[in-house]
Amino acid sequence: MSGDSSPGQVAGADEVLANLMEAVPSVEAGRSVGDRVIRVPARDLARVAGAARALGFEMCSDLTVVDYLGKRRVRFEVVVNLLSLQHNRRLRVLVPVPEGDPEVPSLVPVYPGANFLEREAYDMFGIRFAGHPDLTRILMPDDWAGHPLRRDFDVGAVPVQVKDAPQVR
Amino acid sequence: MAHLTAPPQLLTTTLGKAMRWAQQQSMWPATFGLACCAIEMMATGTAHNDLARFGMEVFRASPRQADLMVVAGRVSQKMAPVLRQVYDQMADPKWVISMGACASTGGMFNNYALVQGVDQIVPVDVYVPGCPPGPQSLMHGILTLQDKVVSGELAR
Amino acid sequence: MMAEPTSTTDIWVSGTEAPEVSEWMVSGTDEGAQEMERHETTERSVEQRGSRVVDDWVVDDTVDDEERMIVNMGPQHPSTHGVLRLNIELEGEIVRRVKPIIGYLHTGMEKTAETLTFLQGGTNVTRMDYLAPLHNELCYSLAVEKLLGVEIPPRAQAIRVLMTELNRVSSHLVATATNGMDIGALSMMMYGFRERELVLAFFEKTTGLRMNHNYIRPGGVAADLPDGWEEDVAEILERIPRALRDYEDLLKENPIWLGRTRGVGIITADECLAYGVTGPTLRAAGVPWDLRKAQPYSGIEAYEFDVVTGSRGDVYDRYRVRIGEIHQSLRIIEQAAGAMPRGDYKTGDRKVSPPPRQRIDESMEALIHHFKIYTEGFKVPAGETYLAIEGPRGELGCYLVSDGSGAPLRMHTRAPSFSNLQALPIMMADSLVADTVACIASLDPVMGDVDR
Numbered sequence: 001m002s003g004d005s006s007p008g009q010v011a012g013a014d015e016v017l018a019n020l021m022e023a024v025p026s027v028e029a030g031r032s033v034g035d036r037v038i039r040v041p042a043r044d045l046a047r048v049a050g051a052a053r054a055l056g057f058e059m060c061s062d063l064t065v066v067d068y069l070g071k072r073r074v075r076f077e078v079v080v081n082l083l084s085l086q087h088n089r090r091l092r093v094l095v096p097v098p099e100g101d102p103e104v105p106s107l108v109p110v111y112p113g114a115n116f117l118e119r120e121a122y123d124m125f126g127i128r129f130a131g132h133p134d135l136t137r138i139l140m141p142d143d144w145a146g147h148p149l150r151r152d153f154d155v156g157a158v159p160v161q162v163k164d165a166p167q168v169r
Numbered sequence: 170m171a172h173l174t175a176p177p178q179l180l181t182t183t184l185g186k187a188m189r190w191a192q193q194q195s196m197w198p199a200t201f202g203l204a205c206c207a208i209e210m211m212a213t214g215t216a217h218n219d220l221a222r223f224g225m226e227v228f229r230a231s232p233r234q235a236d237l238m239v240v241a242g243r244v245s246q247k248m249a250p251v252l253r254q255v256y257d258q259m260a261d262p263k264w265v266i267s268m269g270a271c272a273s274t275g276g277m278f279n280n281y282a283l284v285q286g287v288d289q290i291v292p293v294d295v296y297v298p299g300c301p302p303g304p305q306s307l308m309h310g311i312l313t314l315q316d317k318v319v320s321g322e323l324a325r
Numbered sequence: 326m327m328a329e330p331t332s333t334t335d336i337w338v339s340g341t342e343a344p345e346v347s348e349w350m351v352s353g354t355d356e357g358a359q360e361m362e363r364h365e366t367t368e369r370s371v372e373q374r375g376s377r378v379v380d381d382w383v384v385d386d387t388v389d390d391e392e393r394m395i396v397n398m399g400p401q402h403p404s405t406h407g408v409l410r411l412n413i414e415l416e417g418e419i420v421r422r423v424k425p426i427i428g429y430l431h432t433g434m435e436k437t438a439e440t441l442t443f444l445q446g447g448t449n450v451t452r453m454d455y456l457a458p459l460h461n462e463l464c465y466s467l468a469v470e471k472l473l474g475v476e477i478p479p480r481a482q483a484i485r486v487l488m489t490e491l492n493r494v495s496s497h498l499v500a501t502a503t504n505g506m507d508i509g510a511l512s513m514m515m516y517g518f519r520e521r522e523l524v525l526a527f528f529e530k531t532t533g534l535r536m537n538h539n540y541i542r543p544g545g546v547a548a549d550l551p552d553g554w555e556e557d558v559a560e561i562l563e564r565i566p567r568a569l570r571d572y573e574d575l576l577k578e579n580p581i582w583l584g585r586t587r588g589v590g591i592i593t594a595d596e597c598l599a600y601g602v603t604g605p606t607l608r609a610a611g612v613p614w615d616l617r618k619a620q621p622y623s624g625i626e627a628y629e630f631d632v633v634t635g636s637r638g639d640v641y642d643r644y645r646v647r648i649g650e651i652h653q654s655l656r657i658i659e660q661a662a663g664a665m666p667r668g669d670y671k672t673g674d675r676k677v678s679p680p681p682r683q684r685i686d687e688s689m690e691a692l693i694h695h696f697k698i699y700t701e702g703f704k705v706p707a708g709e710t711y712l713a714i715e716g717p718r719g720e721l722g723c724y725l726v727s728d729g730s731g732a733p734l735r736m737h738t739r740a741p742s743f744s745n746l747q748a749l750p751i752m753m754a755d756s757l758v759a760d761t762v763a764c765i766a767s768l769d770p771v772m773g774d775v776d777r
């Protein structure tokens with residue numbers, strides 16, 4: 001596999017995508033800065049993940065959330081990065097999630113590795129993953145209020161205090 | 170009358186001075202590595218820089234056996250209670266060095282997650298600036314602390 | 326109670342037809358996938374217990390609670406590599422369940438990234454994985470450059486490869502050193518850090534700092550290589566292989582080391598893939614997956630090197646893979662230093678990189694331009710992208726969203742240590758409690774990378 005193998009340009013790549021779209025008709029395919037992305041409604045995420053895994057995407061390499069507050073009508077977008085080692089390609093799944101009911105199905109039954117990633121997304125953005133075995137805060141203390149990576153959560157900067165030089169006792 | 174002719178074998182000092190001298194020479198740090206600075210603290214303790222020259226290479230894993238806490242790195246809100254507890258577990262006399270910009274002021278991370286300066290939780294004796302402070306800076310900080318202990322400024 | 330012993334060639338996920346053996350696996354390397362030793366098909370359950378204690382415990386929820394003990398390890402513990410905390414459920418000496426608790430080093434870097442311009446972002450990401458700062462910078466810069474669509478001159482690319490591979494060497498040296506220390510080979514600690522100091526001296530000379538360099542920036546690198554860098558690199562290339570031979574003498578056949586590492590902390594290729602484990606841990610389980618080969622970046626496809634793999638996926642294999650990777654990185658460094666192209670060390674695109682110093686003295690416009698780039702930053706076209714490189718711990722990715730302004734709307738790092746940590750409960754299940762530290766050390770988690 002030499003220089004020409006940037007993800008998405010491997011021969012047969014479109015076949016994989018076509019198969020996926022056949023398995024789940026609600027999938028919309030697109031491109032973003034040269035990468036292949038698909039957009040699916042939240043209710044079909046688990047089905048897409050199952051189909052993708054059957055098509056050879058062995059690993060869920062990343063899962064995160066973007067908060068498009070004030071930029072888009074649907075505020076959140078869950079971004080799942082799947083990786084196929086055998087096809088040597090990636091697939092990015094974008095799932096719009098409304099602010100009012102931020103819930104998507106959990107990927108843990110299909111990709112156990114999504115466990116920590118989903119807990120992080122829950123902790124930072126307050127997205128609920130239905131069916132997750134242990135959806136608790138992971139990075140922040142358990143009693144923390146709010147979801148810090150939301151755009152409307154303040155950075156929390158405090159003025160730095162410069163103290164006087166200590167007095168010699 | 171042999172004891173009058175023999176060369177003098179006595180050294181007189183005050184109890185305070187002797188105590189401070191002893192404190193200075195056997196300060197054992199507790200391992201409290203948090204982030205990038207901890208790696209530099211480890212580098213200070215190992216072959217090339219060799220903290221053993223100052224009688225301080227015995228990094229103690231248990232706070233009960235340590236006299237000095239080197240807070241090396243950023244202290245998060247979640248870590249702050251732990252840090253305070255480790256400090257409370259140390260036996261007196263005890264000193265604290267705040268190593269690096271993050272431990273001293275929060276560094277470049279002025280946000281919700283970090284405690285902006287470890288001196289809000291524990292009393293700090295010496296601040297070592299830098300991001301990360303090189304091993305030489307940390308040694309300078311330690312020597313400063315030793316000087317202050319000997320001079321009585323920070324004797325406990 | 327144990328899963329069937331898995332053969333390591335069978336790495337495919339159930340449900341897919343068995344792939345023809347690995348054309349992509351071997352074509353990626355110059356000499357084929359290197360296997361260090363054959364996998365013996367011993368019962369995994371026996372292997373897993375390290376010291377080969379025969380144990381007839383059966384999973385049984387009615388086991389008397391008095392025999393069950395929950396031990397809390399960390400967050401302040403010398404062998405947890407920072408502030409990792411583990412809840413370990415013990416049955417006597419046997420570990421039954423492990424739960425990693427993290428977040429003690431959460432720094433809010435992804436939030437801070439939204440307040441910094443794209444140019445300043447490097448200072449932020451470099452502090453994530455503090456053993457591999459240059460990889461973090463490279464990953465972030467490549468993602469920004471992908472959105473910008475700028476071309477990087479060949480010299481800058483070669484410098485990036487040279488520096489990141491040196492960084493891989495220093496990172497693996499620390500991993501080996503701490504791995505040794507945790508298992509009791511204290512001299513390994515001293516040796517590893519001694520050689521690392523050599524690499525760090527070169528970093529300090531080039532970038533001005535020993536760690537957290539902010540050297541690789543969107544558009545190129547911050548400065549050219551210093552005068553006399555050839556000699557420094559030559560010295561590194563000469564001294565580190567010698568040191569590696571010392572380590573091998575010390576550890577490779579050391580019976581205590583073998584006893585503490587072989588058959589300990591086994592994880593299979595299947596489990597690695599399912600849990601998103603990448604890097605040396607995945608390769609030690611027998612999968613020759615290296616993003617430098619599979620999805621090359623920064624012109625690394627022009628260099629010759631092999632992907633090192635193990636076969637048993639235990640602590641020993643991970644140690645061998647790291648040593649092997651140091652050798653391979655040195656190969657790349659030698660080639661990069663030998664054929665360093667001439668030319669610019671940053672892009673000539675004036676939208677991204679400031680005008681050269683002399684121009685500022687001559688022209689007012691250049692001065693204003695310089696000022697604007699460093700205060701407002703450059704604008705990045707709206708879009709979102711994901712870019713991954715092979716960090717010392719595995720797939721290091723950067724997901725970047727720009728809304729067309731000077732600062733990212735969202736910057737997310739796919740941290741290899743974070744995903745790798747999920748493998749810990751699997752590695753440690755049914756092993757002896759004394760093997761806990763061996764497992765943690767062999768995974769080489771960097772808490773700054775886990776918590777960000």
Ligand code: SF4
Pocket residue numbers: 204205206241242243268269270271272276299300301302452537
């Ligand atoms: S001061 Fe710098 S080196 Fe030290 S912990 Fe903070 S960011 Fe890391």
